Amino acid sequence: MMPGGFMMGAHSRLLPLPVPMRFFAAAMVFHPLAWAMLLAGADAVPGFRGGLGPVLAGLHLVTLGVLAMIAIGAAFQLLPVAIQRPLGPTWACGLAWWLYVPGVALLCAGLATGWVPALHGGAGLSVAGLLLAGLLIARCLIGATGFPGIRHHAWLALASLLGLAVLGLLLAVDFRTGWLPDHTAFAAAHAVLAGYGFMGNLAMGFTYVLVPMFVLGPAIPDAVGKRTGLLAALALALAVCGALAGLGWLAAAGGAVGLGAVGLHFAALRTALAARMRKRLESFFRLLFPAWVLLPVGLAVGIALALGAEPAITAPLWGFLMVFGWLLTFATGILQRVMPFLVSMHTSARGGKPALVSQLTADRPLLLHAVLHGVALLLVALGIIIQSVPMVRAGAAGGLAGALALLAFAVELGCRTRAHLQDNPPFSQGHT
Amino acid sequence: MMTTIASLLHTDHMATVETLQALEDLLRRNRSAPAAGSVRPVLERLATVLRAEVQKHFGFEENHLFPEFTRQGETGIVMMLTHEHRAILPLAMRVAELAEQALAAGFTDGDWKDFAASGGELVERELFHIQKEEMGLLSAISALIDADTDARLAEIYRREVV
Numbered sequence: 001m002m003p004g005g006f007m008m009g010a011h012s013r014l015l016p017l018p019v020p021m022r023f024f025a026a027a028m029v030f031h032p033l034a035w036a037m038l039l040a041g042a043d044a045v046p047g048f049r050g051g052l053g054p055v056l057a058g059l060h061l062v063t064l065g066v067l068a069m070i071a072i073g074a075a076f077q078l079l080p081v082a083i084q085r086p087l088g089p090t091w092a093c094g095l096a097w098w099l100y101v102p103g104v105a106l107l108c109a110g111l112a113t114g115w116v117p118a119l120h121g122g123a124g125l126s127v128a129g130l131l132l133a134g135l136l137i138a139r140c141l142i143g144a145t146g147f148p149g150i151r152h153h154a155w156l157a158l159a160s161l162l163g164l165a166v167l168g169l170l171l172a173v174d175f176r177t178g179w180l181p182d183h184t185a186f187a188a189a190h191a192v193l194a195g196y197g198f199m200g201n202l203a204m205g206f207t208y209v210l211v212p213m214f215v216l217g218p219a220i221p222d223a224v225g226k227r228t229g230l231l232a233a234l235a236l237a238l239a240v241c242g243a244l245a246g247l248g249w250l251a252a253a254g255g256a257v258g259l260g261a262v263g264l265h266f267a268a269l270r271t272a273l274a275a276r277m278r279k280r281l282e283s284f285f286r287l288l289f290p291a292w293v294l295l296p297v298g299l300a301v302g303i304a305l306a307l308g309a310e311p312a313i314t315a316p317l318w319g320f321l322m323v324f325g326w327l328l329t330f331a332t333g334i335l336q337r338v339m340p341f342l343v344s345m346h347t348s349a350r351g352g353k354p355a356l357v358s359q360l361t362a363d364r365p366l367l368l369h370a371v372l373h374g375v376a377l378l379l380v381a382l383g384i385i386i387q388s389v390p391m392v393r394a395g396a397a398g399g400l401a402g403a404l405a406l407l408a409f410a411v412e413l414g415c416r417t418r419a420h421l422q423d424n425p426p427f428s429q430g431h432t
Numbered sequence: 433m434m435t436t437i438a439s440l441l442h443t444d445h446m447a448t449v450e451t452l453q454a455l456e457d458l459l460r461r462n463r464s465a466p467a468a469g470s471v472r473p474v475l476e477r478l479a480t481v482l483r484a485e486v487q488k489h490f491g492f493e494e495n496h497l498f499p500e501f502t503r504q505g506e507t508g509i510v511m512m513l514t515h516e517h518r519a520i521l522p523l524a525m526r527v528a529e530l531a532e533q534a535l536a537a538g539f540t541d542g543d544w545k546d547f548a549a550s551g552g553e554l555v556e557r558e559l560f561h562i563q564k565e566e567m568g569l570l571s572a573i574s575a576l577i578d579a580d581t582d583a584r585l586a587e588i589y590r591r592e593v594v
Contacts, residue, residue, distance in 0.1 A: 213567050216449060216559070277449045278559065280456065344560065348512050353519050356556050 015077055017346045019093045023073030024339055026101045028410040030065025031332070032403035034058045035376070037112060039396035045380070046387040048316040050187050052175060057112035062323050063194055064104045064126060070331045071202045072096065072133045074338060075154075079137060082209050083144040083151065088136040096136065100129025107172075116176050123172040127165045134161050149225010153205030156233055160197025163240070164190055188243040188251075195322045196258060197236050203330055204228060204265055211269060211288075214337065217276035224268040231261035242306065251306035255299050262296050283363070286370050287333030294325035294377075317384045324399070325377055332373070332406060336366055339410065343417050347424070355420040362416075365409040372402030435577060436586040437497070438570040441489075444593070445562050448485050451477055455527070456555045465544035468534045478531035486524040486558070488593040490517045496588050497573075504576050509568060516561045523554040 037058030038045065044055050080087040087093070107122025109115065138158055141151055167190040174180040208220040239254025241247075269292075298321035305314035340360040348354035379395030382388070434442070454474050458466075468475060494517065498510045530547040539547065577585070 213563055216563060216566060277446055279453055348516060349508075354516060354557065354560070356553065357560070358552075358556055 015080075015087070015093065016090060017342065019090060020073040020077040020342060021339070022094075022097050023069050023076070024335060025410065026097070027066045027069040027073070027331075027335070028407045030061050030069065030104065032400055032407060033108075034061035034065060035396055035400035035403050037061055037108075038380075039393060039400055042383075042393040042396055043389045045316060045320075045392045045396075046384055046389060047312045048319075049311070050184060052111055052114045054112050057108045059319065059323060060111055061104070061108050062328055063199070065108065067199050067323075067327050067331050068130065069100075069104075070335050071157075071199060072100070072130075074206060074334070075133075075137050075202065077342060078206065078209070078338075079140050079150075079154065083140065083147050085140045085144045087140045092132065092136055096129050096132040098129075099125050099132060103127075103129050114175075119172055119175060123169055127169060130161060130165055134158050147209075147225075148222045149208055149220065149229065150205040152226055152229030153201040153208075153232070156229060156236070157198050157201035157205070160193045160201065160236065164193040164198055167193065182246065185243055185246055189240045191319065191322075192236065192239045192243060192251075192254075195327065196232075196239070199327050199331075201229075201232060203327065204232070204261075206334070207265070207269065210334065210338070212272050212276075214278075214282060215273060215276035216278040217272040220268045220272055224264060228261045228265050228268075231257055231264065235261055239306075248306045248308055252303045255303035255306060259296055259299050259303075262299065266292065282337065283366060283370075284333045284337040287329050287336075287373070290374065290377075291326050291330035291333060294321055294329065298322040298326050313385055313387075317381065320380060320384060324380070329373065329377070332369070336361075336369075336406070336409065339413055343413070343420075347420060353424045355417065355424070360413055360416045360420070362409050362412040365405040365412065368405040369402045369409070372398045372405065376402060434570070435574050435582045437577070437582050437589060438573045440586060440589050440594075441493075442566070442570055444485065444489050445566060447481075448489070448558065449562060451482055451485065452555045452558055454478075455482075455551050459548050459551055459555075462544075465539035465541055468538040472535065475531040475535050479528050479535060482524055482531075483528040486521060490521060492589055492593050493517075496585055500577055500581060500585075501572075506572070506576065509564075509572075513561070513564065513569070516557065516564075520554065520557050520561060523550050523557065526550045527554050 041054030103125025110119030235258035242251030340357040376399030383391030
């Protein structure tokens, strides 16, 4: 039996399609820009330890422009349906987009060029957009009783969002004033909260709903979600305190506890996948499986970094594996399934003939993206390890080409959706 | 705690998913019309089981289960699932009919194209539909339906569907 009540009230809680799709569309545009920035700054990637320039801009184009963008769009649409609580007014969702998207663009321009007004203005707008989105999600979570596993991870994500926003603002100001005692330590804590705290918890929570749904598998028990939530909270607390205090062993202990949470998470997923009714796995799993492999690999590299092993290699490798390897691979995999799924849900809910996901999905761009993304990850990771700029450059070029292929998929999806809506009016209009 | 009627519907879903996966495998393995004899077990299953599974299952839901939901104000999901029934049922009937014809006289190229197109669409629509029912409808039953109604619905289901 699958997660209880997920679709109950789905009809009435579906937001207008443009609300989540606007976030997904922005993510699709920021995605190639992120790889382009990495390509532009390829010579600084091996040995990267922070500092303004195209690499930092590319990193934030992925974290804020793609990952958080997808997370907000998905949370706005899926959370109210999953936990059966209203989200909030549609205008507030729109306002969050209007604050956040220009904010990310401005911030990343500032990070790339070092232009302080853009840096500060962009940071302020981005944080305002994130906090508004966080408030809407919190409003949805307050009073909810079902799906405790998802709720625990969602609350952890929101707490992390608050922490990463505060640290992010401090770091943005510190680029000009230099008043932080240790910029690198604060940046590491900010990265842990952003990658594992905010995005990681949302990824885990949504996985508990989406994977069983798509494979027609049994629900992940609530007890598992509670346990992974508890372990993730402990891991984050240890890692952030360790990073801020400069205590590598404490941060490494946080990483080890995080590995424990990941182990429980995977064991639950394995059980759900083994008992699934739908035997043939859909194509988006070709991104999910490598993402799941790269999550513990990245954590292991992070532990090595915390213990002081070869920071010139482990620092950029940890960041790359966490952000581009695990999260970007996972998020683009989920997104390519969720976008046509939402369109199909909307066409079903409006009373017309539901659009088929296969008819909405252009397979070739997705295959191209998967191949190029995989090659890009491999080349950039190797380039970081052997300190080879040409290899990083080749990898970033592959990533850029893959991101453009994914953008082509999204554009084609929009065209096919429009064509379906024109050809298939609601039954009440088109049938007697 | 799953109600009896939810458990019966879930078992029916599992059987339907198995039939749909057999159909999907048949379509994936054969780009052109296969000899009907070589795929007889799947065609027999489609001709006999699919029609009954879909028709009786949908009929039970629309005539007995959905009215309980509507009475409690849950009209949205009822409307959505009923519209999907309208799209799926003719496809299931067409696939069953073509399977029956193929069992009697084999597939012509034209029949196979029709069968492959209808079958592919049926697999996708019905699986998406079952996802929705498994995700929401079955567990919602326990929240909306009392023990007496559960027993009554289970009795009707056993009489009309099984």
